[in-house]
Amino acid sequence: MKAGVKFEREAVRELPDLLEDLLGRRPATVSREVLAPDGHRVDAIVEVDGQTWLFEAKSSSRPGVVAAAKEQLERYAELIEADMSILVVPYMTPAGSKTAADVNLNWIDLSGNASIREGDNFRIHVEGKPNRYPQRGRPSSPFAPKSARITRELLIEPQRWWRQKEIVVVTGLDDGHVSRTVGRLRGEELLEESELGLRPRDPLLLLEAWAAEYRFDRHEFVYGHISGSGIELARELAGRLADADVDHAFTGLPAAWLLSRFAGFRLNSVYVKGDPLEVADEIGLRLEERGANVQLLVPDDEGVFSGEHQLDGVDCVSPPQVYVDLIHLPERAPEAAEELRRGGLWDGSAG
Numbered sequence: 001m002k003a004g005v006k007f008e009r010e011a012v013r014e015l016p017d018l019l020e021d022l023l024g025r026r027p028a029t030v031s032r033e034v035l036a037p038d039g040h041r042v043d044a045i046v047e048v049d050g051q052t053w054l055f056e057a058k059s060s061s062r063p064g065v066v067a068a069a070k071e072q073l074e075r076y077a078e079l080i081e082a083d084m085s086i087l088v089v090p091y092m093t094p095a096g097s098k099t100a101a102d103v104n105l106n107w108i109d110l111s112g113n114a115s116i117r118e119g120d121n122f123r124i125h126v127e128g129k130p131n132r133y134p135q136r137g138r139p140s141s142p143f144a145p146k147s148a149r150i151t152r153e154l155l156i157e158p159q160r161w162w163r164q165k166e167i168v169v170v171t172g173l174d175d176g177h178v179s180r181t182v183g184r185l186r187g188e189e190l191l192e193e194s195e196l197g198l199r200p201r202d203p204l205l206l207l208e209a210w211a212a213e214y215r216f217d218r219h220e221f222v223y224g225h226i227s228g229s230g231i232e233l234a235r236e237l238a239g240r241l242a243d244a245d246v247d248h249a250f251t252g253l254p255a256a257w258l259l260s261r262f263a264g265f266r267l268n269s270v271y272v273k274g275d276p277l278e279v280a281d282e283i284g285l286r287l288e289e290r291g292a293n294v295q296l297l298v299p300d301d302e303g304v305f306s307g308e309h310q311l312d313g314v315d316c317v318s319p320p321q322v323y324v325d326l327i328h329l330p331e332r333a334p335e336a337a338e339e340l341r342r343g344g345l346w347d348g349s350a351g
Contacts, residue, residue, distance in 0.1 A: 011057035011088045012044045014110055019046065022114055022124055042076050043088070054082035060188070061089040061096030061109070063209040067202065068189035070103045084118055090133035095212030099205065142184040143213040145301035149173060150181050151210045155320040156307040158203035161196035171303070204341070207320055216328035218300040222276040223292035224285035231257055233293060234268050238314050240283040247273040249308045249315045251297070252329045255322045256336040258311035260343055263332040269295040269325065271304055271317065 012032050020026040029047040044055040056073050058065050066087065073085035087107040089096065092115075100107050100115065108114040112129035116122075143151060149171040154162065168178050182198065185191050190209055192201040200206040228236050234254040241248045252269035256262060272279045276296045280287055285294055299305070307318025316322065319340065326337035 007059040007090060008043055008057040011110060012055075015044055015046065015055060015088070018108060018110065018112075019048070021112065022108065022116075022126070023048070040076070042080065045080065045082070051083040052080070054080060054085045055088055056085070057088040059090065061092045062188045063095050063099040063205055063212065064185075064189035064201070066096045066099040066105065066107075067103055067205050070100075070105045073105070084116075086116060091131040093212070095208065099208065140180075140184065141213055142181045142188070142190075143210050145218065146173065146303065147177070147181045147184075148210060148214075149301070149303035149306065150178065151185070151206060152303060152306055152318065152320060154200050155203055155207055155210075156318050158200050158206075161194065161199050163197045166197075170306075207323060207341075210320075211324045211327055214324040214327070215300075216325060219271075220276060220298035220300075222280055222285075222287065222296040222298075223289040224280055224287045224294050224296070225292055226283075226285055226294055229266055229293060230264055234270075234314055237268055237270065237283070237294060241270070241272065241279075244279070244282040246279050246282065247305070249305055249317045251304075251317045251322050251325045252295075253326070253331060253333055253336060254314070255311070255316040256326055256333070256340060258314060258316060259319060259322065260336070260339050262336050262339040265331055266293050267295055267329065267331060268293060269297060269329060271297045271299050273298075273302070273305075 016026055016030055027046045027048050031045045032043070042054060043057045046053045046055065054073060054077050056069055056076070058069050069087045073087065076082070077085045084106065087100070087105055089107065089109050091111045092100070092107055092109045092113055097115070106116040108116065111132040112126060114124050114126045116124040141147065150167055150173070153167065153170055164178055164182060167182070168175055171178065182191070188209065190201055190206045191198050226233060226237060231254060234250060238248070238250070248270050250268070250270045252267070253263070253265035254268050257265060276298050279296060285296070304317055304321055307321065308315055309318070310316070323337055323340050326333040326340070
């Protein structure tokens with residue numbers, strides 16, 4: 001039996017007890033595996049105080065799955081004339097919860113957490129319950145360093161329809177790696193496909209899914225100080241790197257400032273190729289972490305340089321790479337990331 005089907009049945013079995021814990025009373029009627037008028041199966045319909053609540057169970061709370069569940073529940077709710085639609089998952093991750101809030105989706109998990117709202121007078125919110133369904137081992141991810149090359153390219157040109165063989169060429173990955181990663185992205189409901197190829201179903205959703213699993217600490221860091229601050233220091237640093245013939249691309253706050261002119265900053269983060277200590281010596285960087293205003297980064301995968309382009313004469317990584325890096329940087333970096341998110345700069349249109 002497939003894991004998803006097994007979980008859906010377990011979820012429906014536990015639903016009466018779960019609702020009793022949340023509501024303080026047991027629902028009168030639970031109908032399982034109901035056929036909607038269009039012939040599709042609905043996992044459960046529950047009568048609560050004269051209202052019809054529609055439940056759809058999913059074995060994952062990854063952002064793409066959550067967003068797709070919202071569309072599915074809306075369609076079923078209209079067909080069945082349900083008063084409320086609720087997603088059920090094993091455990092709602094922070095990334096899944098954020099997506100649910102973004103799309104206004106009610107949810108509960110079998111670990112005891114919940115977020116349900118109806119109008120202004122009904123609200124259930126439970127958080128902090130531990131995950132009863134931890135995955136054993138480390139699950140394969142479509143956002144591992146090399147695999148993330150695919151997501152990055154899809155977000156640099158999100159409206160383009162891609163053939164898998166084109167992805168192989170642009171990423172430098174082999175056919176098998178591309179096929180497996182595309183399969184995982186497809187399974188997480190992050191891609192749409194047609195006879196023209198594939199592309200992100202929702203670029204922002206794909207970006208958030210990548211950001212949720214992105215590990216900035218996998219890069220190698222060297223911190224130091226050069227006299228100056230802000231974008232003026234970025235330009236000085238870019239000149240020194242160019243004079244030293246060091247391949248580089250800015251990210252984080254300087255790149256965000258060049259993209260959106262949002263917020264002053266102190267820390268200049270820049271990816272470099274080569275030994276970072278040698279680079280530091282060549283550009284006259286005084287090595288010190290305390291009070292540092294320069295952060296040299298050696299990437300865990302050189303795919304970060306894909307989409308590199310100039311903004312006002314400064315080499316920067318692609319907007320989606322800037323976004324995922326900002327989330328992990330200090331000062332006003334998270335606010336700058338939100339500014340890029342609101343401005344839609346994940347679509348690669350900047351620069």
